Amino acid sequence: MSDRRTIEVTVNGVRHTREVETRLTLGDFLRHELGLTGTHIGCEHGVCGACTIHLDGAAARSCILFAVQAHGCEITTVEGLAKSDGTLHAVQQAFRDHHGLQCGFCTPGMQMTITAFLAENSSPSEKEVREAISGNLCRCTGYQGIVAAALDAAQKLRGA
Amino acid sequence: MGARNVGAVVKRVEDPRFVTGHGRYTDDIVLPGMLEMAFVRSSEAHAVVKSLDTSAARAVPGVVAVWTIADLGAIAQKPMVQSYPSPAIKQNFTQHPLAKDEVCYVGEAIAVVIAQNRYIAEDAAHLVTVDYESLPHAIDVREAARADAIPAHRGAQSNIAATVAWKFGDAAGAIARAPHVIRETYRQHRGAPHSIEGRGVIAQHEPAADQLTLWSSTQSPFLVRRYLAQYLEREEAGIRVIAPDVGGGFGPKAGHYPEELVAALVAMKLGRPVKWIEDRREHFLTTTQQRDQWWDVEVACEPNGKVLALRAKCIHDNGAYLPYGLLLCMTSIVPFPGPYAIPAVEVTLDCVFTNAVPTSPIRGAGRPCAAFIMERTMDSVARTLGLDRADVRRANFVRRDQFPYETGGRLPTGVTIQYDSGDYAACLDMVMKSSAYTAFEAKRAQAAKSGRWIGMGIASYNEDTGLPPYEGATVKVLPSGRISVELGSCSQGQGLETIVAQIAADQFDVDPEKVIVKTGDTAISAIALSTVGSRVAATAGPSVHLAATQVRDKALRLAALQLEAAEQDLEITRGAVHIKGVAERKVTLGELAKRLVSNVNVPLPNGFTPGLEATAYHTPERPVYANGSNVAQAEVDIETGAVTLLDYRVAHDCGTLINPMLVEGQIVGGVVHGIGNALYEHMKYDPDSGQPVTTNFGDYLLPIATEIPPIRLEHMESPSPLNPLGVKGAGEGGTIPGIACIVSAVEDALKPLGVKLNEYPLSPERLLELIDEKRSAK
Ligand code: FES
Numbered sequence A: 001m002s003d004r005r006t007i008e009v010t011v012n013g014v015r016h017t018r019e020v021e022t023r024l025t026l027g028d029f030l031r032h033e034l035g036l037t038g039t040h041i042g043c044e045h046g047v048c049g050a051c052t053i054h055l056d057g058a059a060a061r062s063c064i065l066f067a068v069q070a071h072g073c074e075i076t077t078v079e080g081l082a083k084s085d086g087t088l089h090a091v092q093q094a095f096r097d098h099h100g101l102q103c104g105f106c107t108p109g110m111q112m113t114i115t116a117f118l119a120e121n122s123s124p125s126e127k128e129v130r131e132a133i134s135g136n137l138c139r140c141t142g143y144q145g146i147v148a149a150a151l152d153a154a155q156k157l158r159g160a
Numbered sequence B: 001m002g003a004r005n006v007g008a009v010v011k012r013v014e015d016p017r018f019v020t021g022h023g024r025y026t027d028d029i030v031l032p033g034m035l036e037m038a039f040v041r042s043s044e045a046h047a048v049v050k051s052l053d054t055s056a057a058r059a060v061p062g063v064v065a066v067w068t069i070a071d072l073g074a075i076a077q078k079p080m081v082q083s084y085p086s087p088a089i090k091q092n093f094t095q096h097p098l099a100k101d102e103v104c105y106v107g108e109a110i111a112v113v114i115a116q117n118r119y120i121a122e123d124a125a126h127l128v129t130v131d132y133e134s135l136p137h138a139i140d141v142r143e144a145a146r147a148d149a150i151p152a153h154r155g156a157q158s159n160i161a162a163t164v165a166w167k168f169g170d171a172a173g174a175i176a177r178a179p180h181v182i183r184e185t186y187r188q189h190r191g192a193p194h195s196i197e198g199r200g201v202i203a204q205h206e207p208a209a210d211q212l213t214l215w216s217s218t219q220s221p222f223l224v225r226r227y228l229a230q231y232l233e234r235e236e237a238g239i240r241v242i243a244p245d246v247g248g249g250f251g252p253k254a255g256h257y258p259e260e261l262v263a264a265l266v267a268m269k270l271g272r273p274v275k276w277i278e279d280r281r282e283h284f285l286t287t288t289q290q291r292d293q294w295w296d297v298e299v300a301c302e303p304n305g306k307v308l309a310l311r312a313k314c315i316h317d318n319g320a321y322l323p324y325g326l327l328l329c330m331t332s333i334v335p336f337p338g339p340y341a342i343p344a345v346e347v348t349l350d351c352v353f354t355n356a357v358p359t360s361p362i363r364g365a366g367r368p369c370a371a372f373i374m375e376r377t378m379d380s381v382a383r384t385l386g387l388d389r390a391d392v393r394r395a396n397f398v399r400r401d402q403f404p405y406e407t408g409g410r411l412p413t414g415v416t417i418q419y420d421s422g423d424y425a426a427c428l429d430m431v432m433k434s435s436a437y438t439a440f441e442a443k444r445a446q447a448a449k450s451g452r453w454i455g456m457g458i459a460s461y462n463e464d465t466g467l468p469p470y471e472g473a474t475v476k477v478l479p480s481g482r483i484s485v486e487l488g489s490c491s492q493g494q495g496l497e498t499i500v501a502q503i504a505a506d507q508f509d510v511d512p513e514k515v516i517v518k519t520g521d522t523a524i525s526a527i528a529l530s531t532v533g534s535r536v537a538a539t540a541g542p543s544v545h546l547a548a549t550q551v552r553d554k555a556l557r558l559a560a561l562q563l564e565a566a567e568q569d570l571e572i573t574r575g576a577v578h579i580k581g582v583a584e585r586k587v588t589l590g591e592l593a594k595r596l597v598s599n600v601n602v603p604l605p606n607g608f609t610p611g612l613e614a615t616a617y618h619t620p621e622r623p624v625y626a627n628g629s630n631v632a633q634a635e636v637d638i639e640t641g642a643v644t645l646l647d648y649r650v651a652h653d654c655g656t657l658i659n660p661m662l663v664e665g666q667i668v669g670g671v672v673h674g675i676g677n678a679l680y681e682h683m684k685y686d687p688d689s690g691q692p693v694t695t696n697f698g699d700y701l702l703p704i705a706t707e708i709p710p711i712r713l714e715h716m717e718s719p720s721p722l723n724p725l726g727v728k729g730a731g732e733g734g735t736i737p738g739i740a741c742i743v744s745a746v747e748d749a750l751k752p753l754g755v756k757l758n759e760y761p762l763s764p765e766r767l768l769e770l771i772d773e774k775r776s777a778k
């Protein structure tokens, strides 16, 4: 049952070389092998978006990827969003300013989805933001604060 | 003193850790030597487990044990403790931590696999073969309620667990005499909870001290400890339950579950810590839900819309067991008649066992169901008598001058039901104004010209919040001068840490961010119960206020001594006590705190007890009533049955606002939960096999961002006279009227067709069916 491979990945700028089981999901690898527990697992079937990370810059669901698929890739997790001096990323700051989170469980995935989205669309409409996060479930907030946060962060990132 | 924090928009103190991924949820905790568990669960709705073959599972490398109930010892041979026992229960079934021989729903745990990690545990669980003898099952609640029904439990006389009644006034007489009597049948279904973090537990046992510690994703660490202690026949002092960060609760995490008991028993037996993390499929199969209720309702009214009496009968699907006693049933009947002054009410409810996952309160518990009946009733009165829906509500509201208003009902404890404060009609006016209620007919006519079917819905509610008896709080000034607040209650995202920091900060004129808040741990000495029923802000909140006030008084008393001044000449600014107007004649809170811990052979100041701290309990006798009115606008595509929500307005009154931003978050989130219930969420079971058929997020739909209209909120503040802060709860106030409001809007959109909507969820398929019925009849 235990087919193992060695992988090399760069996570939040740090390079890791690990031998992993081929069936280990990327989400579990990040959480349990690297201890980056900010990436959350909400459904394990690719729908809730809580496990969203950036894989070579694009938003991806770490629960339905295997760690071995990330071999040679650059990964960013929620822990890699803030600056090293602790300054929050504009999206993180906006989540706090607009009450875009309650329990915080969907939050890392939401933030990773939104940061990837804003990199592609720097001045989205509210409708576009709602579409961008339509693959992320939040049971607490009703999304309103999250949408407001994304729009505000977009503005801040544009330097407006 | 600086600006007051209570009432202000204060950013949440918990956010920095959450937005950076540094929250600490149950699955984030790793203990040395920890093993993981996976469960073998029933694949049958109702069966006897004849035998179990675990040999292949045990042979998997990395598997430590595969156990059934027999392996858990003599103590685990009894059924689990019921959370809210009641003498009204005629037939009582709670489940065993692992099934004994009969299984009564798909998902019931039969065996546990303990292994090096979850991957191995799940592999092995799949290798356990279970030999079932299938039994006939009861899945449709109306069939199960019949006298000759197939029993959901082998050998049971019937499936009726209890019949409960809620009654005051003479409903039968009023119905016999009334000029108008309206009769309707309703079906309700609220689905599953789906906090995005599922349940989870870690158990650890230290044999030397015989100390058991559980980390559980729970709303009620103190209650989990209580039930564990009862079941395991241990002292509560030997058990510590910690709720770390919890990723949403919504009700079903308020009880205790088989997995918590199994984890505790396994940790004790193996002498190693164990973890179990629920996956989404298990959440669908095993976390308590709220399923079908069928209601027959008779309403007596006068030609002016004044309701004279309501008589109703409800059949309630409680699922296979009664883990919460009759809590959900009672919360479905006791809220009548809501915000209305109705002289006679008679509601009876049959609590029925079926072979489906057990039920429990979910956000609002039975209150959204009662509100649905009340609000659909108001709409049907308006429809029948040709009156405006808002006018009918206004004609029936408890008036402002009637507070405190006694409904006529009494709680089982004998306490009269009394609404403390509010202005229901003013709240309705507020939302009518913000939603341009009176301009809607013109808007509808305009839309109709382009073939669009739009409608407006309305719903009002009130809610018993801040439920007795208490949530304790300890406030301390630490020797450093920092303020600490300790609460046994915990948060599942509501922002409890922030609001208690605000409340405490106000007494010492400090920054709420600097207040250290500890919650959710039975090692905290202030006793707590449970974060449920919109109660913690209005119970723990006042307790924090009382404790902080006591600490402040003690600080002033000591400072008066030290500064040789009269107490009334002192004030507290930025954490220091000084003589009013003379900032330099001061002593800091930290210095005062140090003086009261003192040292060996240094006596305390005369008349002082040690520690600049206090523990306090606000102990209300009755709840405080929040209220509000909502207006929704919806559009229906009558070719597809699809509903689009266009606008949603809320006017809401939860007394004094501690933090308007957080209240808004609670209300908006609650409304969206209501949208899910009204339009999307349906936990379906196949009637033939008793199998649940919606067990992933593809088949079971939660509301997503694109389906949510703008939700605008206005606050009214009628402080409660029953607690020192005047606060009331807000956690469920969006959901309670939300379902009724949306159904009202959809029905209104279809008004030209005459479609009546006495049910939810309103799937496109179901709406099309109802639309087509009317169209083909035309
Ligand atoms: S956990 Fe990956 S999408 Fe839900």
Ligand code: FES
Pocket: A100, A101, A102, A103, A104, A105, A106, A107, A137, A138, A139, A140, A141, B196, B247, B248, B493
């Ligand atoms: S904040 Fe709780 S799920 Fe989104």
